[in-house]
Amino acid sequence: MDFSAFGWGRVVLLSFLGTLCCIAVAFAIDSYSFETGIWRWGEKPLNNLIIPLILAPPFFFYLLSKQRELAIAHRELMVVASTDSLTSCLNRRAFTAMVDRYLDRIADQKAGHHGALLIIDVDHFKDINDVFGHECGDEALKVIAHTIKGTLRDLDLVGRIGGEEFSVFLPGVSPERVGRVAERIRVEVSATELNLNGKSCKLSVSVGGVTFDRNASFSELYRHADQLLYAAKRGGRNRVEIQHASAGPDKQIQIH
Template identity: 35%
Template structure:
């Protein structure tokens, strides 16, 4: 008789199913953040259009109406895109036909402010969106164009490129969600197949029990007949003949049972082998997808230029530390760093030097913070630092030590020494205060540090 097949390793599919559902939820939350940023971008761009191109106010108003209609759900990009493209085409036609004055020459202050606003706002938007590694190169190239004071690219073209980049990022997220949904569907089908196999296995066990019961009854019947024959036999030859026939029948019953059992076990082994192959394939796919999701989430929470956590990661950590502060009644401070005269570095040495400075500063800040602290790139040349369990005076001492170390660090770009200093503003979160208000106070303190000569740390005033 064949050996009983080994049991396949037990896998908690319910736990993995719930884990994957949680990962889908994370992707959906990230998409909601991007949708919110995209809504803000469109609103700010339409504001700029109203100021710079009053004749297009009716078209921009229609776009606003379409935007408002999708406030309670995902952006209706299929409805927005044709209108945005049409508006961009109208702007190109106006500028090509010189129907508006040249930029910054005869524009009114309000119109000129709207033109500048686009180039000021787009970098902030692009810095705060976590792009995939494949799209980050395009983001960096577009940022260099936007921030180049000599560039004469039309604002409408810059807006088109930014919108295209964000849409591509959204499509990448949709593709990732689709892959995960397909895997969940595959997992559901495999679980259903396993359920069917389990049911069939239970049925098979019942069949085996019935067969064993039938064999037992048949053997018992023949043994009973042998006993009765022996008890009533008068002829020895007849007795031998009867006993021999009964024993042969018992042998036939056992042989038939053995053949049936071997056939059943062979079928069961084939079924088990198929299920093991299915489980192995499912496990391999799950592991690959899980690794992809982890890598994707890490990229989504990491600034590719500095290697520091980005704005999304900062928001998550701020929420955790605010909850810890309230739960444990411990102090918490936020600090904002800004590289002094960063624009002059870009203008004098080029964006490559600026990128190098950002990378070195980010790496140095990360090396100098305490184990419990966190530093993240906030956007542009700004960095935000979280200092748990430190009051305002303690945080000031820590930040001053870091600032002095940075000021004494020798920066070089292609053998050219660069003098890099940073200004800092710090605020301690007050009872009943939100994180947004505390960070805003730290930003105001940073502004004072800039106004008071730079390369210094200022503490936020309590309002």
Template identity: 40%
Template sequence: MIDNQTFMLAIGVGNIVFALLMAGYMRNVDNTPALRYWMWARLLGGVGQACWWLAPVVNLPVIDILTPFAWIGGVIIEVAAYCLFFGMPHWRRLAYLAALASGLVLVGAMAAGVSRLQMQWIVSLIMAWFAACAAVLLLRERGASLLQRIIGVNDALFALAIGAWIVFEHGRLDVAITPVGGATYLLSYMMMIVNGFGFLLLCKQKDDLQMQRLATIDGLTDTLNRRAFFERAESARLLALRLRKPIALMMLDLDHFKRLNDGFGHACGDEALRVFADTARGVLRDHDLMGRLGGEEFALALPGTGLEGALHAAERLRVAVAEAPLLSCAGSYRMTVSIGLVMIDTGEELTAALARADHALYVAKTTGRNRVEVGPAMLKRA
């Protein structure tokens, strides 16, 4: 059987070791600020729990005084790590207010002369409150991942266990394991292990998604990059072939883009590309594929769209670009776009269709620009 003092030592050492492991992990990876906050939260909380065990052993009153602040400080930093991870803009203000309120409660309890066991009851109650706040942060998003929900549920169960312990056992700490106390201890361990590894995995999951985005998305325009567009357009072509559905392909080029770059600078050219991409997204359907192939050249794949629908979409896009807001860097400059449009024929390779669309784009550029040119169908072999 385990008593309260031994449990505090065990969980304190566990948190300290976990913090050291995280420190070693972060030395060799690009870590996020939230992960650093989490490491310090584990270390500070673990030191507070271990010192709670140490205080009666060495009989130093100062340790008894400082320990609750370290313990609660670790929990506040842990919640701050969640806020930072999920991008809450005012998390610092919330953390400062939480620290101030908790500090006032602890100072008031000490001034009232509460016993050591009563102080642990107060600290546990504050921890339960912050665990409930962490659970709300983790579970409030509809699109939360399974890992995020597991951590959130673990926090909620811990808060409920502390509440049950206070209600049914009145915060007794001078006993060994009871059913409610045992559940509270078990959930405390689960909170240390599940939340510790879980937050580390959440950060890794976020980094992996960011790396995946960097590998597939053009950083300037937020459209697919060249490689990702070819991969997804080829998958769309094969699916259309299996389903016997049409698929349209366009090549697009901003008119006089070199003149814009030379006259107003590359920053202005970048703004033009962003405005064009945003305008195109406002016209296209969610499942249409748009990629930047290089410079001012873009490609579009429209699955399930016949020639008439594709021509209508291309014309809407052309008009929308011509009516796009003026560039902040180029005064009265108006963007226009030339578009080459083809239908991918049955059995035609994507590269061959792109070559036909590129030829249609060339015709559009050489016959006046700011227009849509429909390319001829693929020549059939005899």
């Protein structure tokens, strides 16, 4: 049971139900005679009502509230463990696991499911660190991450999978739309200009992306998207390269 999803009203309700159970148990124990093996009305039935009403509510309320606090703390810890501390994106491990779970879930479904994986790399990031300093480089990464998130839907996933490398997973997006999404990311980042240490810094990213229908894994999609990213880099940077990956009968990804 996930107590992190419980409000205080539910904690009170569970405390009340627990108290009723205690009252029922008290009456059952007091009414049963171990000597004769029969049920009978206890000598002081009022005690079976008063004592649980005094002791049980605070006990159950305290116990359930502590369980709720522990569940919330555990959930927050899981969020911290799966999030990149600098950019608040998913870290590589969490991003990979979530994408693979989605792909596994749709693999056995007969209906095709469209989607795409984008790899986004900051252009000339070493120069930004060398000229402006690593703190300014960190600020640039935060701005770029914020810009990427601002162009996407709530259900899309964004992960920081390397030093200056991000990845975006777009479930349910048609191949025709993927290019527009990637181009919008590139344009929005290019329109961003930072003032770092009194100097103007223009930002840009290169994007490699692969679309899919089904029967794929993160490692396969990443490998092909990474190849396309390098093609964008070789083509002059600040570019988008998107291709379609389809799964044949042997379930191997082919790029068109």
